[in-house]
Amino acid sequence: MSFHSSKGFYPCLRKVYWIWLRRTIGSSAFAGMTVLLGSCNFAPDYLQPDVKMEAPAYKELDGWKVAEPADNVDRGKWWEMYNDPQLNELEEKVTAANQNLKLALAQYDEAHAAASAVWAAYFPSVTGNVGYGRQLTSSTAVTSNAGVLFNAFSTGVALNYELDVWGRVRNLVAAGEAREKASAGDLANVDLSLHAEMASAYFTLKGYDAAQVVLDEAVAAYQKALDLTQRRHKGGAADAADVDQAIVQLDTAKTQSADTHLKRAQLEHAIAVLSGQVPTGFSLAAMPSSIAVTPPAINPGLPSSLLERRPDIAAAERRVVAANADIGVARAAYFPTFSLTGGAGFLSSESSRFLTSPSSFWSLGSSAAVSLFDAGRISALSDEARAAYDASVASYKQTVLSAYQGVEDNIVALRQLETESESQNSATRAAKRNLQHAKERYVGGIVTYLEVVIAQNSALQAELNSYDIQTRRMVASVQLVKAMGGGFNMHAKVETPAGK
Helix, strand or coil: CCCCCCCCHHHHHHHHHHHHHHHHHCHHHHHHHHHHHCCCCCCCCCCCCCCCCCCCCCHHHCCCCCCCCCCCCCCCCHHHHHCCHHHHHHHHHHHHHCHHHHHHHHHHHHHHHHHHHHHHHHCCEEEEEEEEEEEECCCCCCCCCCCCEEEEEEEEEEEEEEECCCCHHHHHHHHHHHHHHHHHHHHHHHHHHHHHHHHHHHHHHHHHHHHHHHHHHHHHHHHHHHHHHHHHHHCCCCCHHHHHHHHHHHHHHHHHHHHHHHHHHHHHHHHHHHCCCCHHHCCCCCCCCHHHCCCCCCCCCCHHHHHHHCHHHHHHHHHHHHHHHHHHHHHHCCCCEEEEEEEEEEEECCHHHCCCHHHEEEEEEEEEECCCCCCCHHHHHHHHHHHHHHHHHHHHHHHHHHHHHHHHHHHHHHHHHHHHHHHHHHHHHHHHHHHHHHHHHHHCCCCCHHHHHHHHHHHHHHHHHHHHHHHHHHHHHHHHHHHCCCCCCCCCCCCCCCCC
């Protein structure tokens, strides 16, 4: 049950309390106090910070192929649009076991508890006590009971309640609730970022696997070429320079292969940690051929909808709300604090008469306190609250601008990388044909081995570039989904997680 629900235990308790207060102080005084309590609030009227959005569409959409993901895809699990079972399994492990996600959830729970604690200030604090003492009064004291030894039995309750005349409590509660919602946005943003990080790492690893196959094939081919060149050199058909060129080419390919092994291993470790597992016992089988998948078409929507889907934007805006309420709290400190106090109980020196009517007592009163001199402390706190508000506004606007940049960057990346992929694939096919021609000319004695080496290196690099571009396309599609706020049906409001 939510502590902030209009249907629950605390609203009922509050109603009972106001009925009791009305009967205690009288209807007229209660009516006047109600007007007074609702009349003052020193927090500025909240206005959402303005971020100009003059463009009706994203700048980089020209030439963009727009499409919605498949209807059967769960919009919350956006990674399922890639139709990769292994990726889906890894993403589920992120949800279940990632420690950074658990940290963000704990921080949300902390913010929720803090908001609930502040909300309790709407109600009086009631304390109870039970005591016993045995006392001997001074025999030289000028009192009627000098030198008397007696017992003291006591029990009772004490009440203290701050009248929220200036809106201090209301603004504390408003700030707490806004920070709770901001923490919920932070949780959603961490969840989005971690799943995007997993998908990016996964596609990058597949790219390394594809490159590794090419490099391993190159090393094997270069080894055969070196063996052939050495035999030709022994037979007098090739000079020593051809042998050295073949050795350089082979060792360079081996170096590239070893470096790709290193990058792949480190990325596998990162994937293990993202999925909440120890890298020592984690491994992923090589996936050399699956990187050729084309990124799914994505509809980025309208620029204005970005503000409705990004959880970090929602969190930043809630922090502006909290900072605005903090100004009201700081300003209220200039004015008196009004409190109602009361108490009731039993006090007796005889245990047999302890809980009887003659031993009962009660009190009811009020007090007001105001700071007369604080060396500028309240003024400084008010200035601090205003500065914190300005900082939160700037942070909100920067978050929005960065969000637009992220979408624009990845839209243009996907469009241009598609063009690059087409031209690079064409270049790779041409480089392979050129390599075949160079080998034929070399065997026929028309050209030197240097031309074969150049052709081989060109073909190898062209194929590696093709896989690199394909990997970047997949990662860019993931980053575009992240920049748009994740699922395609996300809403503007960051709601409190279920069950809270």
